[in-house]
Amino acid sequence: GNVVTPMELLESHSADAVRYWAASARLGVDAAFEEQQIKVGRRLAIKVLNASKFALSNEIPPGEIVEPLDLGMLRALRSVVDEATEAFAAYDHARALDVTERFFWEFTDDYLELVKARAYGARGPEAAASAVGALQAALDVLLRLFAPFLAYVTEEVWSWWRDGSIHRAPWPTADDVPAGAEGDADAYRIAADVLGAVRKEKALRKVSLRVEVDRVVVHDAPEHLQRLALVEPDVREAGNVASLETVESSDGLVVETFLAAQG
Numbered sequence: 117g118n119v120v121t122p123m124e125l126l127e128s129h130s131a132d133a134v135r136y137w138a139a140s141a142r143l144g145v146d147a148a149f150e151e152q153q154i155k156v157g158r159r160l161a162i163k164v165l166n167a168s169k170f171a172l173s174n175e176i177p178p179g180e181i182v183e184p185l186d187l188g189m190l191r192a193l194r195s196v197v198d199e200a201t202e203a204f205a206a207y208d209h210a211r212a213l214d215v216t217e218r219f220f221w222e223f224t225d226d227y228l229e230l231v232k233a234r235a236y237g238a239r240g241p242e243a244a245a246s247a248v249g250a251l252q253a254a255l256d257v258l259l260r261l262f263a264p265f266l267a268y269v270t271e272e273v274w275s276w277w278r279d280g281s282i283h284r285a286p287w288p289t290a291d292d293v294p295a296g297a298e299g300d301a302d303a304y305r306i307a308a309d310v311l312g313a314v315r316k317e318k319a320l321r322k323v324s325l326r327v328e329v330d331r332v333v334v335h336d337a338p339e340h341l342q343r344l345a346l347v348e349p350d351v352r353e354a355g356n357v358a359s360l361e362t363v364e365s366s367d368g369l370v371v372e373t374f375l376a377a378q379g
Contacts, residue, residue: 122134125151125154129154129155129157129158130157130158130161130268131267131268132157132158132161132265132266132267132268132269133154133155133157133158133161134154134157135157135265135266135267136153136154136156136157136158136160136161136213136265136266137150137153137154137157139209139210139213139264139265140153140157140210140213140214141210142208142210142211143207143208143209143210157266160217160220160266161266161268161269163220163221163224164220164258164259164262164266164269164270164273165269165272165273167220167223167224167228167255168255168259168273168276170228170232170251171248171251171252171254171255172252172255172276172277174235174236174244174248174251176235176236176237176241176244176245176248177245177248178245178248178249178251178252178253179241179242179245179246179248179249180245180246180249181246181249181250181253181294182242182246183234183243183246183247183250183350184300184303184346184347185227185230185231185303185304185307185346185347185350186231186246186247186249186250187250187295187299187300188299188300188301188302188303188304188305188307188347189223189227189250189254189301189304190250190253190254190293190294190295190299191293191295191299191300191301191304192219192301192304192305193219193254193257193258193293193295194290194293194295194299195290195301196215196216196219196261197257197261197288197289197290197292197293198290199211199212199215200212200215200216200261201287201289203215204287209264209265212261212264213265216258216261216262216265219258220258220262222308223254223258226307226308226311226312227254227304227308228251229311229354230307230308230311230347230350230351230353230354231247231250231251231350231354232354233353233354234246234247234349234350234353235247235248235251238353239349239353249294252277253293253294254293255273256278256288256292257288257292257293259273259274259282260282260285260286260287260288261288263282263283263285267283270282271283300343300346302340302343303343303344303346303347304347306336306340306343306344306347306369307344307347307350307351309369309371310332310334310344310351310355310369310371311351311354311355313369313371313373314329314332314355314357314371314373315355317371317373317375318373318375321375323375326356327356327375327376328356328357328358328375328376329355329356329357329358329373329374329375329376330358330359330374330375330376331357331358331359331360331361331373331374332355332357332359332360332361332371332372332373332374333361333362333363333371333372333374334360334361334362334363334369334370334371334372335362335363335364335365335367335369335370335371335372336362336364336365336368336369336370337364337365337366337368338364340369341362341364344362345362348360
């Protein structure tokens with residue numbers, strides 16, 4: 117009577133969710149049972165499914181990845197692959213999961229929102245093909261990074277567009293990520309930061325994220341503003357921003373958002 121079997125947890129939350137909880141524990145450290153962590157694993161598995169559907173459902177075929185935002189995202193992913201590989205080599209599976217998961221949530225919360233309109237053709241077929249190409253390149257690598265932790269959902273998604281089992285696929289390397297020499301991860305990050313500030317202002321004002329913004333003024337260091345200029349079209353589309361202005365400042369990133377109601 118002093119043993120609890122995992123069957124109820126497996127049936128309630130899925131095998132991937134329970135596996136995620138177990139994989140989150142570091143070697144040599146006592147891990148207390150925490151159902152909340154299992155729920156996080158279930159949410160992650162569902163997010164993998166939904167993000168994969170978006171990446172694979174576009175009718176526009178993937179093309180050459182040329183847009184700065186796409187290249188910047190992939191450049192950031194290259195670093196994740198290196199970190200996760202280094203962690204596994206040191207038998208630190210929990211760290212490998214952590215770095216992959218942190219990137220993935222940023223990928224879904226920021227990149228998917230930034231690229232959504234372009235992926236559906238808002239800026240023409242070439243820009244859309246770049247978005248779709250980047251989405252599918254990232255998905256291919258992320259699924260393999262997650263496969264040791266979310267064994268079933270990654271196998272399912274892999275079967276949608278790849279032959280064989282993901283668990284027989286090679287572990288990804290940085291060379292599998294087509295970021296090229298032009299990729300600037302900081303351009304991707306500043307785009308995410310500015311969009312996040314615009315969305316936060318809309319949430320504080322309790323308006324729809326689709327509400328048009330008359331003007332956004334970004335204060336930051338000159339080198340950061342130069343990177344922002346590379347990805348400005350994606351930021352404006354994602355935030356529904358009519359005008360984006362920049363002001364050089366040494367005080368760090370400050371984003372002023374003026375909604376239509378503010379004049």
